[in-house]
Amino acid sequence: xxxxxxxxxxxxxxxxxxxxxxxxxxxxxxxxxxxxxxxxxxxxxxxxxxxxxxxxxxxxxxxxxxxxxxxxxxxxxxxxxxxxxxxxxxxxxxxxxxxxxxxxxxxxxxxxxxxxxxxxxxxxxxxxxxxxxxxxxxxxxxxxxxxxxxxxxxxxxxxxxxxxxxxxxxxxxxxxxxxxxxxxxxxxxxxxxxxxxxxxxxxxxxxxxxxxxxxxxxxxxxxxxxxxxxxxxxxxxxxxxxxxxxxxxxxxxx
Amino acid sequence: xxxxxxxxxxxxxxxxxxxxxxxxxxxxxxxxxxxxxxxxxxxxxxxxxxxxxxxxxxxxxxxxxxxxxxxxxxxxxxxxxxxxxxxxxxxxxxxxxxxxxxxxxxxxxxxxxxxxxxxxxxxxxxxxxxxxxxxxxxxxxxxxxxxxxxxxxxxxxxxxxxxxxxxxxxxxxxxxxxxxxxxxxxxxxxxxxxxxxxxxxxxxxxxxxxxxxxxx
Numbered sequence: 080x081x082x083x084x085x086x087x088x089x090x091x092x093x094x095x096x097x098x099x100x101x102x103x104x105x106x107x108x109x110x111x112x113x114x115x116x117x118x119x120x121x122x123x124x125x126x127x128x129x130x131x132x133x134x135x136x137x138x139x140x141x142x143x144x145x146x147x148x149x150x151x152x153x154x155x156x157x158x159x160x161x162x163x164x165x166x167x168x169x170x171x172x173x174x175x176x177x178x179x180x181x182x183x184x185x186x187x188x189x190x191x192x193x194x195x196x197x198x199x200x201x202x203x204x205x206x207x208x209x210x211x212x213x214x215x216x217x218x219x220x221x222x223x224x225x226x227x228x229x230x231x232x233x234x235x236x237x238x239x240x241x242x243x244x245x246x247x248x249x250x251x252x253x254x255x256x257x258x259x260x261x262x263x264x265x266x267x268x269x270x271x272x273x274x275x276x277x278x279x280x281x282x283x284x285x286x287x288x289x290x291x292x293x294x295x296x297x298x299x300x301x302x303x304x305x306x307x308x309x310x311x312x313x314x315x316x317x318x319x320x321x322x323x324x325x326x327x328x329x330x331x332x333x
Numbered sequence: 334x335x336x337x338x339x340x341x342x343x344x345x346x347x348x349x350x351x352x353x354x355x356x357x358x359x360x361x362x363x364x365x366x367x368x369x370x371x372x373x374x375x376x377x378x379x380x381x382x383x384x385x386x387x388x389x390x391x392x393x394x395x396x397x398x399x400x401x402x403x404x405x406x407x408x409x410x411x412x413x414x415x416x417x418x419x420x421x422x423x424x425x426x427x428x429x430x431x432x433x434x435x436x437x438x439x440x441x442x443x444x445x446x447x448x449x450x451x452x453x454x455x456x457x458x459x460x461x462x463x464x465x466x467x468x469x470x471x472x473x474x475x476x477x478x479x480x481x482x483x484x485x486x487x488x489x490x491x492x493x494x495x496x497x498x499x500x501x502x503x504x505x506x507x508x509x510x511x512x513x514x515x516x517x518x519x520x521x522x523x524x525x526x527x528x529x530x531x532x533x534x535x536x537x538x539x540x541x542x543x544x545x546x547x548x549x
Contacts, residue, residue, distance in 0.1 A: 289404050292406065316407060316410075317411070317541065318541030318542075319407055324407075325408055328406050329409050330339065
């Protein structure tokens with residue numbers, strides 16, 4: 080699939096929640112430093128799929144995962160893998176912004192502190208560079224001691240992205256990151272996603288097909304736990320190969 | 334086609350194209366008939382040509398509205414892009430028909446030779462066949478018919494070129510014959526080209542790929 084190097088590869092991935100077989104024998108290769116959008120109807124397994132990339136599903140009782148997910152050719156489901164370190168490498172941004180009830184500085188510094196960084200200057204540098212990369216520094220640099228909860232929804236979501244960046248991830252997973260935001264805030268996050276893809280591998284789950292068309296390099300259409308079609312976004316939205324994909328993106332589905 | 338709001342808009346676009354195709358064919362036929370049978374049709378053909386141009390603008394407005402409102406993708410997007418280009422081709426039919434009727438009116442009054450009449454009659458009949466075929470290809474999306482259309486186009490093209498050579502080598506005694514035959518053949522050849530463009534656009538709509546007539 081990818082012209083760039085492969086960063087993530089799912090091989091024969093199967094995920095069950097109890098008896099519910101959510102992801103079925105799924106194979107997927109994700110290019111390094113690109114944006115890949117996962118789209119599909121509700122309940123098709125989009126969120127489960129991206130949560131499998133940092134092993135977030137296993138905190139849910141009754142979840143069984145079989146198959147492999149490789150990051151840089153290493154299987155993250157190997158029992159020797161440290162999930163704390165894995166989740167440092169694979170950050171996640173959720174549907175609703177979820178800043179900690181702390182000030183802006185502490186929101187960003189929290190992760191690095193957990194990973195053992197105590198030096199104040201180093202923490203200050205990390206906070207500033209993370210906010211800068213999340214395109215938020217200019218708006219908050221004079222009020223780093225203010226509560227993060229005072230920020231607007233769009234600013235809170237960029238804060239959450241900055242928080243994910245602060246621990247030096249390689250992959251950023253985004254689960255409907257703009258669904259709670261207005262169009263102006265959405266446009267800022269989308270521009271940020273494009274910018275981040277220069278240095279990070281981004282996977283975004285979205286119900287908004289135009290958003291997938293705008294921000295992603297590659298798009299996967301997931302349906303009932305199977306990847307129906309996966310390819311360059313331009314191709315998927317102009318001339319998909321699969322009739323099911325065509326029906327879904329043109330709104331003639333179900 | 335389904336019943337979404339976009340579907341209703343796509344149907345409207347298809348209806349405008351269908352109406353334009355019917356009017357443009359009538360416009361071209363009327364202008365060719367005027368050459369064969371005599372009589373001035375310039376005013377009528379001009380009015381139809383203007384109507385076709387207005388319909389083209391209406392269709393473009395509709396397409397832009399649908400793009401802005403519904404962000405169509407895939408087959409819907411290709412359909413709208415193709416329809417917009419086809420509306421231009423249909424509008425050009427009207428313009429070339431007007432050019433034919435204008436030439437006929439300007440140079441009216443001379444006695445036409447049998448050769449001249451039979452040449453324009455044959456080329457005109459082929460061109461009208463192409464109009465009908467391109468209309469059918471668009472309406473039915475049967476792209477298998479494109480090969481037949483391209484075959485006729487090659488014949489029309491050959492007629493145009495051989496007429497030019499003939500006129501250069503053995504110019505007719507009457508200058509009116511030289512001018513009328515050459516100009517009308519040129520307009521018919523351009524109409525035939527636009528019929529091919531309609532088929533090419535329809536092929537793109539249906540397959541997402543491009544196809545071009547190989548010039549013989």
